[in-house]
Amino acid sequence: MSAETQPKDLLPLTEPVFHILLSLADEERHGYGIMREVRERTEGSIVLAPGTLYGAIKRLRGLGLIEEAATRVDPELDDERRKYYRITGLGERVASAEAARVAALARQAALKRLLTGWGEV
Amino acid sequence: MSTPGIEGRLFGAAMLMLPGEFRSEYGEEIRVLARDTVREAQSQGAGSARSARTRIVADLLLAAMREHARKESVMHFNLAGLGAGIATAIGLPMIVASYSSYGFWGLVRGTGAVVGFDSSDVAVHPTIVLVGALLTAIGLLALVHRLSAAAAATVSTLRIAAVVGCAMVGLGGAAMFAYALPTVSPWRGASDLVGSILLGAGFLSILGVLIAAGVIAVRTRALGALSFAPLAVVGSLALLLGVALLGFASGVSMEVFLRGPAMVIAVWLVPVTSVLLGAGLALTPAPSGAQSRPREPRPA
Numbered sequence: 001m002s003a004e005t006q007p008k009d010l011l012p013l014t015e016p017v018f019h020i021l022l023s024l025a026d027e028e029r030h031g032y033g034i035m036r037e038v039r040e041r042t043e044g045s046i047v048l049a050p051g052t053l054y055g056a057i058k059r060l061r062g063l064g065l066i067e068e069a070a071t072r073v074d075p076e077l078d079d080e081r082r083k084y085y086r087i088t089g090l091g092e093r094v095a096s097a098e099a100a101r102v103a104a105l106a107r108q109a110a111l112k113r114l115l116t117g118w119g120e121v
Numbered sequence: 122m123s124t125p126g127i128e129g130r131l132f133g134a135a136m137l138m139l140p141g142e143f144r145s146e147y148g149e150e151i152r153v154l155a156r157d158t159v160r161e162a163q164s165q166g167a168g169s170a171r172s173a174r175t176r177i178v179a180d181l182l183l184a185a186m187r188e189h190a191r192k193e194s195v196m197h198f199n200l201a202g203l204g205a206g207i208a209t210a211i212g213l214p215m216i217v218a219s220y221s222s223y224g225f226w227g228l229v230r231g232t233g234a235v236v237g238f239d240s241s242d243v244a245v246h247p248t249i250v251l252v253g254a255l256l257t258a259i260g261l262l263a264l265v266h267r268l269s270a271a272a273a274a275t276v277s278t279l280r281i282a283a284v285v286g287c288a289m290v291g292l293g294g295a296a297m298f299a300y301a302l303p304t305v306s307p308w309r310g311a312s313d314l315v316g317s318i319l320l321g322a323g324f325l326s327i328l329g330v331l332i333a334a335g336v337i338a339v340r341t342r343a344l345g346a347l348s349f350a351p352l353a354v355v356g357s358l359a360l361l362l363g364v365a366l367l368g369f370a371s372g373v374s375m376e377v378f379l380r381g382p383a384m385v386i387a388v389w390l391v392p393v394t395s396v397l398l399g400a401g402l403a404l405t406p407a408p409s410g411a412q413s414r415p416r417e418p419r420p421a
Contacts, residue, residue, distance in 0.1 A: 031154045049177055050154045051139075051184025054147040058188075083150060 007090070007097035010063065016056050019046055021065065021087060021095040028069045030082035031057070057085060065091035132174065135181035143188050151181075189346055202263070203403040209260025210399030213354065214392040215253030216290060216324070217361065219246050250294025250320075257327060258287035263402050264334050264351060270341035279330050286326025293319030331355045347401030354398050357390035 013021070019038045023029060029037060035048045048056075060066045069084040087095070109115040132155065136148060155177050162173035261283035268276055296316030299309070335351030342348050364387040 031150050032157045035154065035158070047176075049180030050151040050158070051135075051177075051181040053154065054151055055143075055184045055187055058143065058147065059191075082153065 005090070007094040010065075010094050011098055011101055013094070013098045014056075015046065016048055016052055017060065018095065018098055019048070020053070020056055020060060021091055021098075024066055024085060024087040025092065025095060028084045028086040030084050032082070034085070060091070061085075063090075064088055065094055131178045132181070135178050135185065138182065138185035140185070140188050199403070199406040202405060205260055205263030206399035206401070206403030208256040208399075209263070209402055210392070210396045212253050212256025212258075212260050213327075213358075213395040213398075215249050216257060216327075217358075217388065217391045219250040219253060219294065244298060247294040247298035250297070251291045254287040254291035254294065254323070257290070258284060260399070260402065261287065261327065261330055261334070264338070264344075264398070265330070267343045267402070267405055268334060268337050268341065270343065271337045275333075275337070279334055282326050283330045286323045286330060289319045289323030289326060291323075293317070293321075293323055328355060328358060331358075344398075344401035344405045347397060347404065350394065350398040350401040353394040354391070357387070357394040361387040361391060363387075 019042070020034055022041070023034045023037045031050070031053055035053060039047050057066065061068070066085050066087055069086045106115055136144060136151070139148070158177060159170055159173050163170040262280060265276055265279045265283060268279070271279075293316045296312045296319060299312040299316075331351050332355050335349075335355055338344050338348040338351050344350060364383050368384065
């Protein structure tokens with residue numbers, strides 16, 4: 001990832017990628033933790049299957065948006081040692097830029113009365 | 122996904138379809154996540170677990186396709202490769218067509234008629250051999266040129282074998298032309314013998330180049346996702362040879378056998394696999410040629 005890369009260069013994000021960044025925004029998680037958090041937060045509408053999840057994780061790591069934290073035991077699960085991932089500074093800026101982009105779109109839709117009950121019009 | 126059975130085997134097969142590099146880096150984590158997902162679904166009933174397994178396998182298959190496509194980002198259309206690709210796609214089937222008047226012979230005859238060829242002319246078959254040999258040589262040299270990871274001596278040997286093999290096939294066609302002439306000549310028998318030897322030896326040489334180049338291509342991913350294509354051509358040619366030999370050995374009327382489904386399938390597989398090889402050449406730039414276009418950084 002070059003130093004000149006701006007968050008907007010990486011937009012728009014796909015839905016799984018955006019949700020993975022959101023999931024890691026507040027704490028480090030392993031794959032299963034990300035999958036569970038996304039599913040619960042979206043009330044089951046987004047369920048990340050293993051292939052999609054790790055394909056996205058690979059690319060996010062390659063772009064420097066997330067990084068491996070450490071391998072440790074999850075007390076809620078068994079003794080399986082899992083890799084934890086955390087969001088990077090660039091990852092936070094990209095997630096914020098994507099959220100702002102989506103918010104701007106939603107605002108435009110609200111102005112055209114296509115989105116009711118959203119924000120200040 | 123620890124549960125054995127068909128779903129477990131499908132899961133294993135889907136895992137194998139992932140690119141090796143991706144599998145070695147994330148394979149264990151994927152297994153753990155799949156196991157946890159299925160375990161969680163099992164608590165909601167057998168149907169839920171089955172549905173989870175199916176979804177995981179389907180997702181892995183899609184992920185395998187995506188990861189392979191991303192891995193082969195060096196593949197892109199290039200004009201020089203297109204020429205070599207077309208030569209390959211046409212050349213090898215033309216050589217096969219020259220041996221047999223069946224399969225796609227109707228297509229060859231029809232195409233020849235467009236450019237004024239009389240298919241009953243004795244020169245038709247030898248001409249097809251000559252043109253087919255020339256086009257095949259172009260295709261094989263382009264294939265060998267893409268084996269940049271191979272040793273220089275291997276590449277040189279393959280180049281020589283490709284040129285010599287195609288030249289032998291071409292000369293064999295010319296010798297057969299002398300044999301096919303209606304004029305009685307004391308050299309007629311010799312022409313037939315020499316033509317047969319040259320065609321056979323040339324064919325084997327081409328097959329050898331394809332086998333060696335195919336193995337190297339698969340090992341070094343020289344043709345990206347289509348690196349298997351040279352070996353697919355070898356397979357189709359071997360199948361054709363096998364079916365033909367079976368026909369000779371079976372004692373069935375050759376007229377009946379050659380028009381049978383086994384022979385028709387075997388004959389048609391040659392142009393199909395040749396087109397695949399041609400596509401591989403057209404989509405893979407030669408090492409010293411066009412460079413791959415840098416991709417914009419995108420997360421997905």
